[in-house]
Amino acid sequence: MKRRDFLKGVSAMTIGASALPFLKSLPAMGAPGGTLVTVMGSTINSLDIHRSGTNRPSYQVAVNCYDRLVTFGTKTLEDGSLSYDYDELQPELATEWEVSDDGRTLTFTLRENATFQDGAPVTAADVKWSFDRAVTLGGFPTAQMAAGSLEQPEQFEAVDARTFRIHLPHASKLTLPDLTTPIAIVINSELAKSHATEDDPWATEYLHRNTIGSGAFSVERWDSGQQLVYARNDDWACGPLPEAQQVILREVPSTSTRRALVERGDAQLSQDIPPKDASELTQGDQVEIVSTPIENCLHVLCTNLDFEPFQDRQVRQAIAWAVPYQAIFDNAAYGQGVPMWGGAEDEAIEPVWPQPFPYQENLERARELMAQSAYPDGFEVSLSFDLGQAAWAEPTALLIQESLAQIGIRTQIERIPGANWRTVALVEKSLPLHLENFGGWLNTPDYYFYWAYVHGNLFNSSNYDNPEMAQLVEDTLYIAQSDPAYVPNVQRMIELAIEDIPRIPLYQPSLNVAMQPSIDNYVYWYHRQLDLRPLTLGRAENE
Amino acid sequence: MMNTSGRTRMIAYRLLQAIPAIIGIVIVSFILTRALPGDPAAYFAGPAASSESIEQIRRTMGLDQPLPVQFLAYVKDLVTGDLGHSISTGQPVLTELGARLPASLELTGFALLFSMAVALPLGILAASRPNSWVDHLCRFVVTAGVSLPVFFTGLALVYLFYYLLGWAPSPMGRIDILYLSPPKITGFYVIDSLLAGDLETARAALAQLILPAITLGLFTLAPIARMTRAAMIQILEGEFVRTARAAGLSRRSMLYTYALRNAILPVITTLGMVFSFTLGANVLVEKVFAWPGIGSWAVEALVVSDYAAVQGFVLAMALLFVTINLVIDILYTLIDPRLGMES
Known part of the structure; x- marks a missing residue:
């Protein structure tokens, strides 16, 4: 059939009033309208999440085209939107799992009818090969696996075709959640090995361009810098078949263009829209906005303790009392997110994270603290942010600059390009005063504290060094949340974070997604990628 | 007209001249x-990378080697076309x-076509009636075109x-999402789909081009129109034009046959410059229209220190400049026989 004839057929059938975009080339267009068009601002740079240099937006390929052993359930949030549920582990490729009494051996039973997209059954050997790959290739995958105490290939054992076992050096509450991350995917190892070479034993070149999983979708077409086309895997065994037969993801860099596209309905969903658009589009009824606070993530102002004046706790506290929180929330976050200031003072601390700190804008109090400090006349310091984060960081920095000037701290704003940011801020940790936005995938407070409050760890760009904190984190990181020591330890960590205030929380940002009202069942995930599997297109009502 | 062997010699000479420039560019870009x-x-290394994993990546990227070694490796790859x-x-x-x-060439090409279609007549009219309303209109249009930032015109x-x-x-x-990209022959969607005989896709590709081409074209109106006007005014004041006028030639044949042919040389030079400049510099237009061009790619690469991409971009642009200059020189000899004799 010629494409033109096909289009004629389609237009007679459905195009007309709705004029929704259809791909002419669609091979099997069983149910009309099975195509979802989404847009995003960033670019996909690899189909292989384990490859070094794979950027964040590309993680969605791992989410949608591969399966993990386990996944999280879904819960309804207060505003009625859906979120994954950290407290409810659910089967994906593994139908059941068993934890030994000492917590050091995890045994998984694989789903019987699960097959890869080439028809081969998913076996424990595939799981082992995939996990070996993640802990061997280095870079981010290896670091993320290590967060769940998964570090050596020897830890993974394929007992028989359908039984897979993990041996841990110590029990850890983070292991099972870590297996839900987009890193811990299961790859068709036989197919991959047939494309491996001596120089490339893990077939990174092949997996870079091909998705060979058992997941709900496969990448049918990838035009780098332009678009990605997903096709549904009708034999997907790990969940209800997604509604979308085909998903077209177009890369549209300009936020204004993306907004026009989703308002006009030519794109049905726009991923990760800026807070400004989210707050404006919420007013209208053309487009539905789902705005979810990003769990375990904070936008913070960091005071680096390597910079002498910041070694004085009173100076740090003075800054925390001088920050114009509300103005920042209004002008940088456009009211999207959760305030992290103005919490109750002198009250017992709840073991929840993040939570509002008791600081708020109070210049009197800030001046008093400065007067008592070793720097009553103030000092000069540079205030830096990552240019890639300019959308929120630029207005935030300007507002902070203005306020700090009133307590005698003169700041110069430094904008640092993306490639340089990681080096100076996180690796060398040499920026005295800076804005930072770390968020932890695994949603327990101690995990956040491990990365951001322990000396030497990557996101502790403040060089905060408190032996008590380090000890608390060490004692808490692996123990279960039901352990009697857990709650008091976390409370003490939060108490220290408030008192010592090496990181001043500004607000908890939110992840905003814009979609046509017909699209439903969007679920927020900690990895911030669009999970296409549960989405419903709501086309039935229109026909 | 210059004979063929003379022209071949000129081209060979030009290409020879380009070699040191390109070697210089390879070194400087590195x-x-x-x-x-x-x-x-x-x-x-991405989020949550440890210092070991950063080192690991440095090794796979070859960045742990001393600079001269990296440079030799780069040149070796370059010679083999890698x-x-x-x-990124x-x-x-x-x-x-x-x-x-x-993609960039197609967009820039269409933008210049639009630009020329508007700017040349405008410039000629303005020159033939200096200080009339046409002249003022010309001045207004080009000033507006050049002073509106392209992202604004694009978004508007x-x-x-x-x-x-x-x-x-x-x-x-x-x-558009409705269409498949045509089978690649030249890489120009409009031309490729015409070659494939697919008029509908060609029309769709053309439709995608119109707005970005106009946006970019508006910006490049000014140099072309102003240069046309200036060159034409100068020529129209020339003695041969006065002679032609005295000889009773029609205004039309005088303007288009004699004056324009002489005035077109500086315009072509300007065109060449505008073309090479816009090719790499239309980042904002590319962003607004999600055009997968070379400019936005290079800027992204620059921001993340993607060495190979930046070097490749600079080299490609250098080669393109050399080619465009060569083409302009050849055009010169076609339009003005005197130039060929001199070289």
Whole structure:
């Protein structure tokens, strides 16, 4: 059939009033309208999440085209939107799992009818090969696996075709959640090995361009810098078949263009829209906005303790009392997110994270603290942010600059390009005063504290060094949340974070997604990628 | 007219001249990218990377080697036609250039066509009636065109013709979602789909081009129109024009046959310059219209210190400049026989 004839057929059938975009080339267009068009601002740079240099937006390929052993359930949030549920582990490729009494051996039973997209059954050997790959290739995958105490290939054992076992050096509450991350995917190892070479034993070149999983979708077409086309895997065994037969993801860099596209309905969903658009589009009824606070993530102002004046706790506290929180929330976050200031003072601390700190804008109090400090006349310091984060960081920095000037701290704003940011801020940790936005995938407070409050760890760009904190984190990181020591330890960590205030929380940002009202069942995930599997297109009502 | 062997000699001579320039560019682009602040290994190691994993990536990228060794490796690859891998997009640089350069060339080409179609008549009219309302209109149009930032013109056009009126197709890149890109022959979608005999796709590709081409074209109106006007005024004041006028030649044949042919040389020079400049500099237009061109790719690469991509881009642009200059020189000899004799 010629494409033109096909289009004629389609237009007679459905195009007309709705004029929704259809791909002419669609091979099997069983149910009309099975195509979802989404847009995003960033670019996909690899189909292989384990490859070094794979950027964040590309993680969605791992989410949608591969399966993990386990996944999280879904819960309804207060505003009625859906979120994954950290407290409810659910089967994906593994139908059941068993934890030994000492917590050091995890045994998984694989789903019987699960097959890869080439028809081969998913076996424990595939799981082992995939996990070996993640802990061997280095870079981010290896670091993320290590967060769940998964570090050596020897830890993974394929007992028989359908039984897979993990041996841990110590029990850890983070292991099972870590297996839900987009890193811990299961790859068709036989197919991959047939494309491996001596120089490339893990077939990174092949997996870079091909998705060979058992997941709900496969990448049918990838035009780098332009678009990605997903096709549904009708034999997907790990969940209800997604509604979308085909998903077209177009890369549209300009936020204004993306907004026009989703308002006009030519794109049905726009991923990760800026807070400004989210707050404006919420007013209208053309487009539905789902705005979810990003769990375990904070936008913070960091005071680096390597910079002498910041070694004085009173100076740090003075800054925390001088920050114009509300103005920042209004002008940088456009009211999207959760305030992290103005919490109750002198009250017992709840073991929840993040939570509002008791600081708020109070210049009197800030001046008093400065007067008592070793720097009553103030000092000069540079205030830096990552240019890639300019959308929120630029207005935030300007507002902070203005306020700090009133307590005698003169700041110069430094904008640092993306490639340089990681080096100076996180690796060398040499920026005295800076804005930072770390968020932890695994949603327990101690995990956040491990990365951001322990000396030497990557996101502790403040060089905060408190032996008590380090000890608390060490004692808490692996123990279960039901352990009697857990709650008091976390409370003490939060108490220290408030008192010592090496990181001043500004607000908890939110992840905003814009979609046509017909699209439903969007679920927020900690990895911030669009999970296409549960989405419903709501086309039935229109026909 | 210059004889063929003379022209061949000129081309060979020009190409020879380009060689030292290109060697210089290879060296300078290598040194400049290394001089950029920032550590690509740390960047590409991604979130939560440990210092070991950063080192690991540095090794796989070959960045742990001393600079001279890196340079030799780069030159060796270059000689074999391997421009390396662009890490930010995960593609070989050659593939990226092969996909993006035609996209940029197509857009810039159409923009200049539009620009010339408006600017040349405008400039000629303005020159033939200096200080009349046509002249003022010309001045107003080009000043407005050049003083409006392209992202503004682009967004305004999208708002009007796509969002409000719905006349333009969705600004989602080179081809609408309804269509498949034509089989690649030249990389120019319009030409390729015409070659494939697919008029509908050609029309769709053309429709995608209209708004970005006009946006870019408005910006390049000014140099072309002003240069046409200035050159024409100078020529029209020339003695041969007065003679022609005295000899009773029609205004039309005088203007187009004699004056324009003489005035067109500086205009072509300007065109060449505008073309090479806009090719790499239309980043904002590319962003607004999601055009997968070479400019936005290069800027992204620069921001993340993607060495291979930046070097490949600079080299490709240098080669392009050399080619365009050569083409202009050849055009000169075709239009003005005197030039050929001199060289």
